[in-house]
Amino acid sequence: MSHCNLVDIVDYLDGELPPNKEKAVRTHLEECEECDFVMSDIKALRAFAALIGLSFEGPINST
Numbered sequence: 001m002s003h004c005n006l007v008d009i010v011d012y013l014d015g016e017l018p019p020n021k022e023k024a025v026r027t028h029l030e031e032c033e034e035c036d037f038v039m040s041d042i043k044a045l046r047a048f049a050a051l052i053g054l055s056f057e058g059p060i061n062s063t
């Protein structure tokens with residue numbers, strides 16, 4: 001199996017993958033240190049973005 005792409009990992013974290021694909025990504029992440037590392041990076045990046053008030057979800061409110 002090839003490595004997960006970034007979009008799939010992001011969608012996986014958001015729970016937005018269809019069940020069959022989610023299972024494939026989860027299985028791969030359990031077996032692949034490289035992709036697990038990428039996922040950790042995304043999580044860390046998001047935690048940091050949340051900390052400074054950025055959002056990856058949709059347009060930023062202008063209020």
Ligand SMILES: [Zn+2]
Pocket residue numbers: 002003004028032033034035036
């Ligand atoms: Zn991989």
